[in-house]
Amino acid sequence: MRLRLLLAYDGSRYSGWQIQEAAKAPLTIQGEGEKALGRLCACPVRLFGSGRTDAGVHAHGQVAHVDVPDSRAGLPWRHALNCLLPPDIRVLSAEEAHPRFHARLDALHKTYVYDLWQDRAFVPPRLAPYVWACGPVSLPPMREALRMLLGEHDFASLQNAGTPLEGTVRRILEGDLTECPAEEFLPPHLPRIRLRITANGFLKQMVRNIAGLLVACGTGKLMPDAIPAILTACDRQALPSPTAPPQGLALAHVTYPDPAA
Amino acid sequence: MRLRLLLAYDGSRYSGWQIQEAAKAPLTIQGEGEKALGRLCACPVRLFGSGRTDAGVHAHGQVAHVDVPDSRAGLPWRHALNCLLPPDIRVLSAEEAHPRFHARLDALHKTYVYDLWQDRAFVPPRLAPYVWACGPVSLPPMREALRMLLGEHDFASLQNAGTPLEGTVRRILEGDLTECPAEEFLPPHLPRIRLRITANGFLKQMVRNIAGLLVACGTGKLMPDAIPAILTACDRQALPSPTAPPQGLALAHVTYPDPAA
Numbered sequence: 253m254r255l256r257l258l259l260a261y262d263g264s265r266y267s268g269w270q271i272q273e274a275a276k277a278p279l280t281i282q283g284e285g286e287k288a289l290g291r292l293c294a295c296p297v298r299l300f301g302s303g304r305t306d307a308g309v310h311a312h313g314q315v316a317h318v319d320v321p322d323s324r325a326g327l328p329w330r331h332a333l334n335c336l337l338p339p340d341i342r343v344l345s346a347e348e349a350h351p352r353f354h355a356r357l358d359a360l361h362k363t364y365v366y367d368l369w370q371d372r373a374f375v376p377p378r379l380a381p382y383v384w385a386c387g388p389v390s391l392p393p394m395r396e397a398l399r400m401l402l403g404e405h406d407f408a409s410l411q412n413a414g415t416p417l418e419g420t421v422r423r424i425l426e427g428d429l430t431e432c433p434a435e436e437f438l439p440p441h442l443p444r445i446r447l448r449i450t451a452n453g454f455l456k457q458m459v460r461n462i463a464g465l466l467v468a469c470g471t472g473k474l475m476p477d478a479i480p481a482i483l484t485a486c487d488r489q490a491l492p493s494p495t496a497p498p499q500g501l502a503l504a505h506v507t508y509p510d511p512a513a
Numbered sequence: 514m515r516l517r518l519l520l521a522y523d524g525s526r527y528s529g530w531q532i533q534e535a536a537k538a539p540l541t542i543q544g545e546g547e548k549a550l551g552r553l554c555a556c557p558v559r560l561f562g563s564g565r566t567d568a569g570v571h572a573h574g575q576v577a578h579v580d581v582p583d584s585r586a587g588l589p590w591r592h593a594l595n596c597l598l599p600p601d602i603r604v605l606s607a608e609e610a611h612p613r614f615h616a617r618l619d620a621l622h623k624t625y626v627y628d629l630w631q632d633r634a635f636v637p638p639r640l641a642p643y644v645w646a647c648g649p650v651s652l653p654p655m656r657e658a659l660r661m662l663l664g665e666h667d668f669a670s671l672q673n674a675g676t677p678l679e680g681t682v683r684r685i686l687e688g689d690l691t692e693c694p695a696e697e698f699l700p701p702h703l704p705r706i707r708l709r710i711t712a713n714g715f716l717k718q719m720v721r722n723i724a725g726l727l728v729a730c731g732t733g734k735l736m737p738d739a740i741p742a743i744l745t746a747c748d749r750q751a752l753p754s755p756t757a758p759p760q761g762l763a764l765a766h767v768t769y770p771d772p773a774a
Contacts, residue, residue: 262638312698331634339641344700373592377523378643380600437521437573437765439605504698
């Protein structure tokens with residue numbers, strides 16, 4: 253039988269989602285998941301995620317599927333997995349899925365959030381693992397830049413080298429930048445800023461490159477009207493801004509077709 | 514010259530505030546603070562906190578004082594210390610204080626918060642280091658119990674063995690229990706509950722014993738009307754509930770007399 257899992261994790265301690273074959277295998281989300289599932293199934297299993305998350309990247313709602321022996325039907329998967337997994341990986345739900353459900357191939361679109369902190373000199377201890385302390389930024393040019401990325405484009409300039417993909421055209425369905433409420437217990441401070449972006453797919457480190465691009469616009473290092481030429485170049489070398497660091501990023505949600513539709 | 518520091522820290526990695534003399538000295542907040550200050554002063558210094566926090570207990574607003582050489586006047590203390598300290602200890606402010614300001618002796622009252630999570634089986638990864646997953650609780654009996662603790666009492670029954678103190682009478686000035694807003698990215702869930710308590714002083718692990726007592730009332734294991742007898746006994750043995758774990762607790766605020774008054 254096939255299970256569909258909804259996972260939340262803090263990526264700080266992990267070398268990303270994907271298992272890495274190495275003499276001394278680094279800690280990965282997939283690896284920890286397969287270890288726990290393997291103990292419950294008493295056999296090796298393979299856990300398929302909706303996509304990889306980089307080292308240090310978090311998830312509020314990663315989706316994965318796994319085939320488990322029919323003899324294990326009726327196991328309280330969510331509870332059993334949460335007992336075996338480390339506390340920084342949690343199963344929000346675990347339910348039987350259609351035998352052909354595929355976490356990666358069936359995904360319609362994904363939503364990521366990226367959090368920016370505007371004070372380089374002071375990041376509250378509880379926020380430090382979850383934000384990029386990029387310094388003060390101005391929202392209007394960032395919003396103008398984000399608008400220019402919406403819709404279907406060839407995002408090759410916003411892709412880092414690595415995994416070869418069949419194509420580099422993606423459609424950004426939604427994107428917004430919002431100021432978060434003031435942090436508790438802190439004296440008056442510049443608000444945390446959240447980038448939220450939904451697309452039918454993302455290239456390697458594309459959200460982090462978008463975050464880097466938007467911050468360059470928000471600090472006046474780049475004009476939003478430079479963006480069309482950056483996209484047209486279809487070359488990462490045409491992007492003058494750095495890739496934003498991983499810890500500000502979290503996979504928030506993966507959307508699938510409504511099975512009832 | 515004397516400095517007054519306002520500190521926030523995540524206590525997860527630390528054996529509490531207080532330096533411990535041992536062959537292999539454990540990591541402490543005071544120890545890390547003195548190390549950073551000592552480097553800036555080029556001499557050993559002693560950092561005095563408003564009080565000790567236990568191993569694993571956090572702070573949003575711990576206050577401390579330290580004497581530094583007059584030759585170091587004008588140093589950008591906040592920035593310099595934040596460069597030297599680990600990211601889980603942050604200086605919110607550092608300013609010159611009256612030469613007789615004393616972080617512990619001058620404190621008028623302190624406010625602690627203790628956070629409860631009502632789902633034992635699922636704690637979101639980002640909350641796990643900051644809550645006690647005590648299971649579902651009922652607020653009305655907890656609020657009734659808390660009301661019975663307000664005011665001046667001998668709290669000897671709510672004190673754990675350890676540091677001898679001159680007296681065990683303390684005055685709880687304020688206490689409340691509130692439901693926090695729903696957590697982002699989670700399906701509908703029982704709310705996080707925050708205990709906030711202000712007193713003119715706290716005995717050893719008193720807030721954690723109060724949290725344990727309130728949760729016992731909230732789960733029906735103890736009736737609030739048992740509290741007067743528990744207090745009158747002046748004996749920890751009379752308290753049937755366990756001491757709540759440290760990670761739910763944070764020192765929120767220390768109040769001092771207004772220097773202008």
